[in-house]
Amino acid sequence: MIQGWLRSDGRKGIRNVVAVAYLVECAHHVARRIVDKADDPDVQLIGFPGCYPNAYAAKVMEAIATHPNVGGLVIVSLGCESFNREKLRAVVEASGRPAELLVIQEKGGTAATIAAGLEAVDRVRAQIASVERVPMGVEELVVATICGGSDGTSGITANPAVGRAFDRLVAEGAACIFEETGELVGCEKIMADRASTPELAAAIEACVQKAEAYYTVMGFGSFAPGNAEGGLTTQEEKSMGAYSKSGSSRIDGILKPGDIPPMGGLYLLDVVPDGEPRFGFPNISDNAEIVELIACGAHVTLFTTGRGSVVGSAISPVIKICANPETGRRLAADMDVNAGRILEGEATLDQVGQEIYDAILAVAAGERSLSEQLGHQEFILTYKAFDPIGPECLPMVARA
Template sequence: MSESQPALHGFMRSDGRKGIRNVVVVAYLVECAHHVSRRISSHFDDLDVHLIGFPGCYPNEYAGAMMRAVCTHPNVGAVLLVSLGCESMDRDALRAAVAASGRPVELLVIQERGGTRASIANGIALVDGMRRQLAAQQPVPMALSELVVGTICGGSDGTSGITANPAVGRCFDKLVERDVACVFEETGELIGCENIMAERAVNPELGGLIQACVAKAERYYRTMGFGSFAPGNADGGLTTLEEKSMGAYSKSGSSPISGLIKPGDVPPSGGLYLLDVVPDGEPRFGFPNIADNAEIVEMIACGCHLTLFTTGRGSVVGSAISPVLKICANPETYQRLADDMDINAGRILTGEASLDEVGDDIYRAVLAVAGGERSVSEALGHQEFILTYKSFEPIGPGCLPVRHVS
């Protein structure tokens, strides 16, 4: 096995994508069904039974599209939908979409099943049957180029932009060279970097669209009265929005930017993609993402098999559906939170490793997790999931320029 062509295996889905995990999802369709769903999933105490859901009751096109995307993510093998019975989520359409993907899917309506106890018992039996079905499924060979990898930074401090973030950029460059689709976010944290990113776009039209989407983010945050620079960033030694933006930007590496996508858009091929998470139109639902996990969910909806999470001040979260790899920027934070971290990028600061060496460490960790090894947060049982209201317009043709193969 060579480093450039690792022997990966995945679970084949009907749309041609392959998953690096084969999880059963228990999905609540309104907050009123959350407790029943949680009791069903927690009964199994299993790393491959995941709880997700949407808490809202009134309809939202974005929320419906996101639920379809995550329930048919390649890492998902089967789905139990849990409905109270009177919410506005179109449960029948969601069930039909999952069924059309070839996955086992069941719908449990609490109002029709006799309430809490009866629904929990019925749901446990349904999930148990799904697990037996998935146990018989055999993995198939998977190329490295079939992976989609995302990255996010959270709890950034003064070390993030000089250790963990640029080390992820080195890893991204290596993955893009091998035709892996890599997704970085977010336009609200990249204000001031729009012209640099436009210069890296594969054509001028895409460059202009990148500049426009960052300008949209700037307007949005100005209207909300609060930007991406948080008090915790200042406490961690970051001095200006420019410093934070450049640090966040360094996660993208130096490869050409192949496209601009929105939540739920799956990259059509290998390359580097910018994810625009700031809603279109006037602010309607508050801040674009109320926590880091909201962005992770959006990257999952874009098909990311796993996410590289850089942090300076520290974070203990993971995610449902797709594994999270933690890269710690600050050596002091790593000493305190080593049990929650996968990579110590603080070694760059102490002179124990170079950016390239840590980038190679992250690359190898990506291959290991894609190959079935559990990330730290995954092994600890972290399955955070947040889905809120948003509104997006479809991307235009210039967002995904056609790749010409010579």
């Protein structure tokens, strides 16, 4: 049984985290010291390093700070950066959560702000200890998936096994999000055939075409050098393997970072910026995507890996599913689910899909995933630019 923390917007969290957010790199050290000294797995560091304003970063930060897994926020500002700290505080307070704001230049510098920050964390922690816990069903979960450190085994074990788990979750009413249109170049027609409306199908194809154009300007696909050594040869081969994570359910909508799924179903997250490429690669590493999935409300992220990523995340637990049996043995203490057994004839895709489903429910009920136990709380947020999604992206909302 999942006991969720009930938030004012009706969503429920599977964790009750105090987030400590730095709003510019100049405040990072002070915020990190506050988190380190608090020495509590549920006090976690998030932040944005840039001094210049960015609407995307503000939207994602607000979405994360009001994520159902977050109970309250401590903001650490240097003082002269352009991030709108008062708006962030107002958004969090309007959500019914406690928010404390510390400005280093006003507090008297590093040591004084760290001391004040620890007191702020204690106050927030005390306030959120009394948040009501209520039963939470599978249909209230938002589950995301991503792959990283892929090899030739990812697309034949872990990814299709996640697809099986997604099919079951979607059938039971959960919202499931898959991502990375840049990794889906080459299978856009097959994907468009699964869309709930013709307009959404066209939007899916347009998403992938945008990704292809963007990555071409960057000079690469999302195809990292390590992939070729694992047996994957082409972008489209990697894409079909990545695509198999989405399972076989109907695709109900397209989201952009910070958009919350309006109801259960299967959603594609479009992570590629709109307009001319301006800020470099769409996502500079896997955790940048995980942050975007969490900004869409993901309670849990399923991370499939062949070569062996060890990352977790702040705010929402990461469950690691290892595709490659050799990697699974070498990195056993990092891998929650060993899908490599499929290659050794010890398990079927359906059995591993069931294990993934069971692991999601256990982690949602409070069990710590291995990356949580190991203290992984990665977080990265950088510059991007997006246009809002159009009505064709969420047909069920347009119809309502």
